[in-house]
Amino acid sequence: MAKRSMTLDLCATLDIVEDDVAALVNAYMADPSSGHISFAEGYRIDPAAAVADHPFANTLIGQPWASPELLRAAVRAAIMLAQQERV
DSSP states (O other), rough: OOOEEEEEHHTTTTOHHHHHHHHHHHHHHHHHTTTOEEEEEEEEHHHHHHHHHHHHHHHHHTTTTTHHHHHHHHHHHHHHSEEEEEE
């Protein structure tokens, strides 16, 4: 199995850029059940699993008082802290 790191680590090394992260957030927001999503050159992640593993994001999803901006920020945080896979 390939070495896994947090998505945040890929930003630090410029393997991915903010547009890649925004695309992952957009994909999750459009369809939370989409499963693994490929991004950048050779990476994939399951945003739903990232949200489920992130205590704040997991709690926030489904809260009627949560604004779209707050939801997006929580999903982004979950994705940035999640382990992605090199494929």
